Amino acid sequence: MDSVISIHNLVKRYGGVLALDHLDLTVQEGEIFGLLGPNGSGKTTVINCVLSLLKYDRGEIEVFGSPMKPSSYESKRNIGVVFQNVAVFEQMNVYENIDYFCSLYVTDRKMRQDCVEEALEFTGLSDCRKKKPKQLSGGLLRRLNIACGIAHRPKLIFMDEPTVAVDPQSRNHILEGIRQLNKNGSTIVYTSHYMEEVEQICTRLAILDHGRCIASGTADELKSMIRTGETVTVEGIALDETALQEIRAMENVFSVTYAEETLTIKYGSSGNLILLLHYLEDRKIAFGRVFSEKPTLNDVFLEITGKDLRD
Numbered sequence: 001m002d003s004v005i006s007i008h009n010l011v012k013r014y015g016g017v018l019a020l021d022h023l024d025l026t027v028q029e030g031e032i033f034g035l036l037g038p039n040g041s042g043k044t045t046v047i048n049c050v051l052s053l054l055k056y057d058r059g060e061i062e063v064f065g066s067p068m069k070p071s072s073y074e075s076k077r078n079i080g081v082v083f084q085n086v087a088v089f090e091q092m093n094v095y096e097n098i099d100y101f102c103s104l105y106v107t108d109r110k111m112r113q114d115c116v117e118e119a120l121e122f123t124g125l126s127d128c129r130k131k132k133p134k135q136l137s138g139g140l141l142r143r144l145n146i147a148c149g150i151a152h153r154p155k156l157i158f159m160d161e162p163t164v165a166v167d168p169q170s171r172n173h174i175l176e177g178i179r180q181l182n183k184n185g186s187t188i189v190y191t192s193h194y195m196e197e198v199e200q201i202c203t204r205l206a207i208l209d210h211g212r213c214i215a216s217g218t219a220d221e222l223k224s225m226i227r228t229g230e231t232v233t234v235e236g237i238a239l240d241e242t243a244l245q246e247i248r249a250m251e252n253v254f255s256v257t258y259a260e261e262t263l264t265i266k267y268g269s270s271g272n273l274i275l276l277l278h279y280l281e282d283r284k285i286a287f288g289r290v291f292s293e294k295p296t297l298n299d300v301f302l303e304i305t306g307k308d309l310r311d
Helices: 045-050 094-103 109-122 140-149 169-183 194-202 220-223 241-248 273-281 295-304
Strands: 005-013 019-029 032-036 060-064 081-082 154-162 187-191 204-209 210-219 230-235 253-259 263-265 288-292
Touching: 005 045, 019 045, 019 187, 019 210, 032 045, 032 169, 032 194, 045 060, 045 154, 045 187, 081 140, 094 109, 094 140, 109 140, 140 154, 140 169, 154 253, 169 187, 169 194, 187 220, 194 295, 204 295, 210 220, 210 273, 210 295, 220 295, 230 295, 241 253, 241 273, 273 288
Parallel strands: 032 187, 032 204, 081 154, 154 187
Antiparallel strands: 005 019, 005 060, 204 210, 230 263, 230 288, 253 263
């Protein structure tokens, strides 16, 4: 499989701040590649460097097998960008906005017309073509933002938080659209703070922190890197210190937290819920709701970086 993006030893400083610290990263053709990290981790800086919108101090960036430079117009024609902040013209209607952005890449009028119609249908905006952006709901406005970024049929698409502050219906429509773009042949670089989305659609992931790639792989590969094998939560339970000490001493337990009558236990393996329930039953300890969860990507992020990506 060919590399669509290849980054080697990338360094970027903002004054005395090291934003990218000798970063190495590769995105393969056909991937939906999740780029994760807390605010300030370097995600946006990486994207801007790859797009040659930002100068960097040292390193190498190749896109489609060629060095990426400000004058790499042929490569840029095959790239689409959907930024987190909606960037459309308020004075133009939906059709005109998509047509304008598409015209930056496609000069042939007939071909552009086909591209715009395709983007309208793809994003479910065909019935809104004559509406101005201010007449659209938040979810439809996000869809317009996406349509403007993908109308020219790019081979590589950057999507930076495309589902922020949208309703569940629009979010599902956007995620399904991303899958379809990928099936149609586009490689996608996707950033999000919604871990369930990332796990749902991304084929491979990289976690950035302090400008470095600290872990990469599939969701299952990343989960296998951490200690947590299962998290059990028990709500509405009253425990004394003796019971807490006994639970901490149980097999496979490596973390126990207890606050506001909620017990959270992290185990180093799965299949521990029955043993815990037997313990509570034997000691006649009453409790409310109980649930067990396998490791999530947020568990991975929390254990590797010490931060919660949802914060």
